[in-house]
Amino acid sequence: MSDHGHAAPTGFWRKYIFSVDHKVIGIQYLITSFLFLLVGFSMMLLMRYQLAWPQPGADFDPENLGLVRGFIAWLFGETNMPYGYMDPTFYNQLGAMHGTIMIFLGVVPLGVAAFGNFVLPLQIGAEDMAFPRLNMASYWVYFVGSVVMMSSFLAPGGAAQSGWTSYAPLSVVAPPGQTIWLIAMVLIITSSLLGSINFIVTTLNMRAKGMTLGRLPVFCWVQLVTAVLLLLAFPVLEAGAVLQLLDRVAGTSFYIPKDMIYGDSVFPRAGGGSPLLWQHLFWFLAHPEVYVLLLPAMGIVTEIIATNTRKPIFGYKELVGSFVLIGALSFVVWAHHMFVSGMRTSIANLFVTTTMTISVPSVAVLSCLLLSLRGAQIRFNTPMLFALAFLPMFGIGGLTGLPLGYAPTDLYLHDTYYVIGHFHYVVAPGSLVALLGGTYYWFPKMFGRKMNEGLGKLHFTGTLIGMNLVFFPMFFQGMWGMQRRLADPTLQWHNLPVQGWSTVILAGALITAVAQIPFIFNFFWSIWSGEKAGENPWQATTLEWACPSPPPHGNFVTPPVVHRGPYEYSVPGRKADYWPQSDAA
C-alpha cells in the first residue's frame, strides 16, 4: 500500500479519537448515533408516560405521588413536570427535540455515516475514503453540532419547541433555544455536506479493478444515491435556516407576514414575508431526507437477504434502477406535506401525481426483495430476522402513506396520529430495524467476533412486538381524529374513546425499551467475548468479506480484483454455494 494517503497511526488519540481511518470513523458514528437514539427514545418514553395519564385521577394525592411519578417530578423540577405531569411547553420541547435527534443525530448518521463509512470503501475494494481528513472533520463537526443541539435545553425558555419542522412564524417568535437549533443545524448540514462529497467521490473514483458500476453491490448504489440527495437537498434547508436565523436576530421578515398579530399587538416588523416560503424550503430538504432515512436501510436488507437466501438477488438491475428513480423523484414530491397549508388545486394535483408515481419504484424494490425469498433455503440468523421483518413493516409504512399522498384524504388525516403511525412505521420498525440487522451483520467485520445469537433473537422479538404495539394503535387514534403535538389530548372530548390505546402504546414503548437491554449487553460483551469470526463468517460474496476481520489499516492485504457480479450464490456446477467477487476461479 505504498500510495496510501496516510501512515498507520500509533498513539491512542490518533488511532481512536482523531482518526482518519474510515473504519474507526464509521464506528465512532455508530456508537454516537446509537447514543442519540437512546436519548431520543428516552424523551419519547417520558412523553408516552405523560400521554398515558395526562390528567391527575380521582386518587391523586399531591403529598404522595408514588415512586415513578415522584421520581419524575423530582428529576425534571417544578417548571417542567409539576407533580410529575408535563408542562405543555416542555412537551413541545421534547417533541421538537425527539424528532430532530432521531432524524439528524440518530438514524441518518447511523445509516449513512456509520455503515456507509465502514462498509462502502470495503465493498468497492478501496483502502480508505477519497478524503480521509475531510472524513474526520465530518465526524467532529457532527459531534460539535450535536453538543450544541443538546445544549439548547439550557437556554432560557428551554430547547427548540416549534416541532422538528420549525414552522414559521412560530419558530421566529420562539425563545432563544430555536436560535441554537438553527446554529446546530448549520453544523450538522456542513458535516453531511463533507460526508456526501466524500461518498460520491469515493464510489465513483476508488473502485477496485474490475468493479464496474454493474458489479457494484446494491448497498454501494444506495449510498451513492443517498449522498447525491444529501448533497443537493441539504443546502436548500441551509438557505431556509439562514433566512430564519436572520428573521430571529436581524429583524428581517422573510417569514413574517404584514401586520402579524402576536399576543395582543402587531409584531413590530416590516412584514410582507411568507410563512409558506419556509415550508417549501424545509420540505424540499425534508422529503428527500425521508429517502435518506430509508435507502441505506433498503441497501442493508438487500445485502442480508442475498447472503442468507444463498441465491442471487431477484432483479439487480431493476433494484438499482428503482433506487435511482426514487432518488430523482424524491425532489418533486415535497409539497404533499403542505396540502392543508393552502395550495391551488392544480398544484395539489401535480404533487398527488408525483407522490403516487414514487410509490411505483418503492413497490418495485419491495417486490424484488420478496421475490428473492422465493424457493430459497433461508438461514434464519439474527440479521436475517431483522431484514425479513423490515419487509412487512416497511410495507405497512409505505401503504399507509398513500391516503396521505392523496389531497382529499390527507385533509382529514393531516396532523393526526395516523401520520405519526405512518412515518414511524417507515423509520422505526422499517429503517431502524434494518439498521439493527446491519449491526448484527457487519459486527463480525468491525470487531472480529460475532454477536450472540440467542440474545440477538431475544432483542429481535422484543423490539418487533414492542414497536408494533406502539405504532399500530396510532392508526386507530389518528383515524378517530386525535391530533398530534398535544400534551393532553383528553382536553378534547372526542379523543376520549381512543385515549385507552395510549396505555397500550406506553406498554409497547416499555417492552421496546426492555428489549434493548440484551442488545446493549450483547454489543459490548461480544466485542471482547463473542465467538471469533474469520474473514467471511456468513460465507458472503462481496468484497468486505475478502479482507481480515477487523480489517487492518489500508484494508486489503493485496489489492482486490473483481471478476463477477456481487451476488453469485449457488452457481450451478460449483461446489461451494457462494462465489466471492474477488475469486479468480
Add this chain to the structure above:
Amino acid sequence: MSAHAASTNTGLSHAKLGTWAFLASEVMLFGGLISAYVILRSGSGHFFVPPRAMMGVPLATLNTFVLISSSVTMVLAIAAIQAGNVAKLKNYLLCTIGGGAIFLCIKAYEYNHKWHEGITISASLFGSFYYTLTGLHMFHVIGGMGLLGYIYWQASRGHFTAASHDRVECSGLYWHLVDLVWVLLFPILYLL
C-alpha cells in the same frame, strides 16, 4: 496523496470530482435563496423595490467588471502553470486576489451608502434579500481570496508544476462559480 487522475475510475482526480460536487451544493444553496427572492418579489403584496437611482447601478456595473476581470486573470493563472511558469502563476494569482479586494472595497462603500439612504436589512424585504444574498456572496469572495492566498503560498514553496497543479484548477473552478453567482445577482438585484 493518492489522487493521481490516471488511477481513478472516472479519470478525474478526487479533488476535481469533489470540487464539482461541492459546487453543485453551492448552486443549490444560492438557488434556494434566489428562488426565495424571486417568489417573494413576484408573490408578496408588500415587496417594495427601491428606485434604480438609489441602487447605484454604475458602481455595481464597475464591480461586475472587476469580478469578471478577476476570473480572466484566474484563467490566465491556470494557463501559466500549465505552461510551467510559476512566476507568472503567482502574478496572476495576485491579480485575482487584488480583483477580489477591489470588489470588497466597492461593496463596503455601497453597503455604507445604501444603509444611510434607508435600505437596511430590516426596513424592507428588498433590503433583507439584498444584504443576505450579497452578504453570503461576499463571504464566498473572502473565502475564495483566502483559498487563493493559500495557493499562492503553496506556489511560492514550489508545490505546483506543469504536470501537477490540481489545486490551482480546483480553486479556479470555485472562483468562477463565485463570479457566476454575482453575474446572476447583479441583474436581479440592480437592474430588474
